[in-house]
Amino acid sequence: xxxxxxxxxxxxxxxxxxxxxxxxxxxxxxxxxxxxxxxxxxxxxxxxxxxxxxxxxxxxxxxxxxxxxxxxxxxxxxxxxxxxxxxxxxxxxxxxxxxxxxxxxxxxxxxxxxxxxxxxxxxxxxxxxxxxxxxxxxxxxxxxxxxxxxxxxxxxxxxxxxxxxxxxxxxxxxxxxxxxxxxxxxxxxxxxxxxxxxxxxxxxxxxxxxxxxxxxxxxxxxxxxxxxxxxxxxxxxxxxxxxxxxxxxxxxxxxxxxxxxxxxxxxxxxxxxxxxxxxxxxxxxxxxxxxxxxxxxxxxxxxxxxxxxxxxxxxxxxxxxxxxxxxxxxxxxxxxxxxxxxxxxxxxxxxxxxxxxxxxxxxxxxxxxxxxxxxxxxxxxxxxxxxxxxxxxxxxxxxxxxxxxxxxxxxxxxxxxxxxxxxxxxxxxxxxxxxxxxxxxxxxxxxxxxxxxxxxxxxxxxxxxxxxxxxxxxxxxxxxxxxxxxxxxxxxxxxxxxxxxxxxxxxxxxxxxxxxxxxxxxxxxxxxxxxxxxxxxxxxxxxxxxxxxxxxxxxxxxxxxxxxxxxxxxxxxxxxxxxx
Ligand SMILES: C[S@@+](CC[C@H](N)C(=O)[O-])C[C@H]1O[C@@H](n2cnc3c(N)ncnc32)[C@H](O)[C@@H]1O
Numbered sequence: 001x002x003x004x005x006x007x008x009x010x011x012x013x014x015x016x017x018x019x020x021x022x023x024x025x026x027x028x029x030x031x032x033x034x035x036x037x038x039x040x041x042x043x044x045x046x047x048x049x050x051x052x053x054x055x056x057x058x059x060x061x062x063x064x065x066x067x068x069x070x071x072x073x074x075x076x077x078x079x080x081x082x083x084x085x086x087x088x089x090x091x092x093x094x095x096x097x098x099x100x101x102x103x104x105x106x107x108x109x110x111x112x113x114x115x116x117x118x119x120x121x122x123x124x125x126x127x128x129x130x131x132x133x134x135x136x137x138x139x140x141x142x143x144x145x146x147x148x149x150x151x152x153x154x155x156x157x158x159x160x161x162x163x164x165x166x167x168x169x170x171x172x173x174x175x176x177x178x179x180x181x182x183x184x185x186x187x188x189x190x191x192x193x194x195x196x197x198x199x200x201x202x203x204x205x206x207x208x209x210x211x212x213x214x215x216x217x218x219x220x221x222x223x224x225x226x227x228x229x230x231x232x233x234x235x236x237x238x239x240x241x242x243x244x245x246x247x248x249x250x251x252x253x254x255x256x257x258x259x260x261x262x263x264x265x266x267x268x269x270x271x272x273x274x275x276x277x278x279x280x281x282x283x284x285x286x287x288x289x290x291x292x293x294x295x296x297x298x299x300x301x302x303x304x305x306x307x308x309x310x311x312x313x314x315x316x317x318x319x320x321x322x323x324x325x326x327x328x329x330x331x332x333x334x335x336x337x338x339x340x341x342x343x344x345x346x347x348x349x350x351x352x353x354x355x356x357x358x359x360x361x362x363x364x365x366x367x368x369x370x371x372x373x374x375x376x377x378x379x380x381x382x383x384x385x386x387x388x389x390x391x392x393x394x395x396x397x398x399x400x401x402x403x404x405x406x407x408x409x410x411x412x413x414x415x416x417x418x419x420x421x422x423x424x425x426x427x428x429x430x431x432x433x434x435x436x437x438x439x440x441x442x443x444x445x446x447x448x449x450x451x452x453x454x455x456x457x458x459x460x461x462x463x464x465x466x467x468x469x470x471x472x473x474x475x476x477x478x479x480x481x482x483x484x485x486x487x488x489x490x491x492x493x494x495x496x497x498x499x500x501x502x503x504x505x506x507x508x509x510x511x512x513x514x515x516x517x518x519x520x521x522x523x524x525x526x527x528x529x530x531x532x533x534x535x536x537x538x539x540x541x542x543x544x545x546x547x548x549x550x551x552x553x554x555x556x557x558x559x560x561x562x563x564x565x566x567x568x569x570x571x572x573x574x575x576x577x578x579x580x
Pocket of ligand 1: 192
C-alpha cells in the first residue's frame with residue numbers, strides 16, 4: 001500500500017529508482033508493501049507454478065516496466081518455482097539483474113550457482129511442457145538464470161520467524177529458512193550510505209518504509225543495504241561483494257574526494273568513525289569525536305522535542321552510536337568506547353523489545369544481535385584478555401549474511417542459546433561464532449575469568465531472547481508467539497497477547513528478556529532504563545529524570561572503571577519503573 005505519491009523512473013547507471021511526488025515529512029510512513037513473490041514450500045503451489053513456467057510473456061523480456069500487474073503475477077509464479085528449486089526465492093521482473101556482473105570475470109561462486117539454478121529451472125520446464133522445442137528451452141534457460149540474478153540483486157531477506165504470504169499463492173508459507181522476498185516497489189529502492197528512508201518488517205513479510213528526514217518532491221527515496229557507520233572502504237567492499245555494484249551515492253562521492261585530498265593513514269583511520277546521519281550536515285566529517293558528540297546531542301534533542309524514547313529515531317541513534325563506539329574501540333579509543341557501545345546496544349535492544357510488545361516485531365533480529373554484541377562488548381571492556389580472544393564478536397554483523405539486506409542472527413546460533421544454559425563463556429562464544437570464519441579463529445591466550453554478574457546478566461538475556469521455543473512450536477501454530485521469543489519456530493500468524501503461559505517450553509515465557517537480565521544484575525537497570533522500565537504509554541515527560549541521568553552519564557568521561565562506578569551509582573537509584 002503506497003501511503004504517499006511516488007513514481008519510478010529509469011536512469012543510466014542507477015537503473016530504476018523511486019522518487020517522491022510530494023513532500024514527505026520525516027517520520028511519516030511512505031510505503032507499506034506485501035511481498036510479490038517468495039519461496040514456496042507447498043507442493044500444490046509448486047504445481048501451480050510449474051504450469052506457467054514456460055509462459056514468459058515476450059513483452060516482459062523486452063520492456064518489463066510496461067507490463068501489467070497480471071503479467072507480472074504470472075512471472076512471479078514462474079520465478080517462485082525457480083527459486084524453490086534454488087532454495088532461494090524471487091519475484092517480479094521490472095528490476096535490473098546485474099546479469100553481466102554475475103556472469104562476468106569476477107563472478108566467483110555466483111556463476112556456478114546460476115548455472116545450477118538455470119539447469120534446474122529448465123529441467124522443470126521440460127517436465128512441465130512435453131515436446132517443447134530445444135531452442136525454446138535454451139532461451140528459457142537464459143531467462144531463468146537472469147531471473148535468478150534478479151533475485152540476488154533485488155530480494156530482501158525477511159525475518160526467520162515471519163511467515164510470508166506470496167502473491168502467487170493464497171497460502172502463507174513458512175520455508176524453514178529466512179525467506180527472501182521481492183517487493184513491487186520497495187525492491188526498486190536504491191541504496192544510499194546516507195539513506196533518507198528506513199524500513200522494517202511486519203507480520204506476513206510486509207515491509208514498512210518511513211521517511212527519516214524531510215524529503216522534497218522529486219527527490220529519490222533510498223534505503224541503506226548495510227550498516228552505514230562502516231568506513232568507506234568497508235562499505236564499498238560489502239556492496240561489491242554482496243550486491244555487485246560500486247556505490248555512487250553522495251556520501252561515497254564526498255568521502256572519496258576527501259580521501260584524495262587528505263593524505264595520511266591516521267586521518268583515514270579516524271574517518272572510519274564518521275557517523276551516518278550528522279557527518280555532512282554539520283561539517284564534522286572525519287572527526288569521530290565530533291560525530292559522536294553530535295549523535296549524542298541528537299538523542300537528547302529528539303527526546304527534548306517530546307519524542308518517546310522508543311521512537312524509531314531514538315532507536316536509530318542508539319544503533320548509530322553503538323556502531324560508532326565499536327569502530328572507535330577497534331581503532332584504539334579503548335575500553336570506554338566499548339562500554340559505551342555496549343550501553344547503546346543495550347538501550348536499543350531493550351527498546352526494541354518493548355516495541356515488540358506493541359507489534360513491531362520485525363525488529364527482533366536486531367534486538368537479538370544487539371544483546372549478543374552488548375554482552376561481548378561489555379566483557380571485552382572488563383577484561384582485555386577475554387577481549388583479545390573475542391575480537392571477532394565486535395565485527396560488523398552486516399558482513400555475516402551474504403546477499404541479505406537484513407543482518408540476522410543465524411538459525412544455528414539461535415538454536416545454540418538455551419534458557420538456563422547461558423554459561424560463561426559459551427553464550428558469548430555462540431554469539432560471535434556466527435561471525436567468525438574458520439580462518440579468523442585464533443587460539444585463546446588465556447583462560448577466561450568467571451563471569452561477572454554484569455556479563456552474566458547480559459548473557460542470560462541474550463539466551464532467553466534468542467532461544468527458539470521448539471517444543472512449543474506445533475502447539476502454538478497460528479495462535480500466538482511467546483511474548484519474549486520471536487524465534488519460536490512455527491509459531492506463526494498474527495501475534496496477539498498470550499492468554500496462557502507457554503507451558504510446552506518449560507519456562508516462564510512471560511518474563512521479558514531484559515527482565516531476566518536485570519534480575520541477574522540490577523546494575524544494568526540504568527542501561528535498560530529507557531527501554532526496559534518505561535512503558536510505551538508513559539508520556540515523554542515522565543522520562544525526564546531518566547534522561548537527565550542518561551545525559552549525565554553520556555557527558556561523563558574518564559577511565560572505564562570510573563564510568564562503571566557512575567553507571568552503577570545511577571543504576572542502584574532505580575530511576576523509573578513501569579510499576580511506579
Ligand atoms: C534493489 S536494486 C534497486 C533497483 C534497481 N536500480 C533497478 O533498476 O531495478 C539494487 C541494484 O541497483 C543498483 N544500485 C542501487 N543503489 C545503488 C547505488 N547507490 N549506486 C550504484 N548502483 C546502485 C545496483 O546495481 C544494485 O544491485
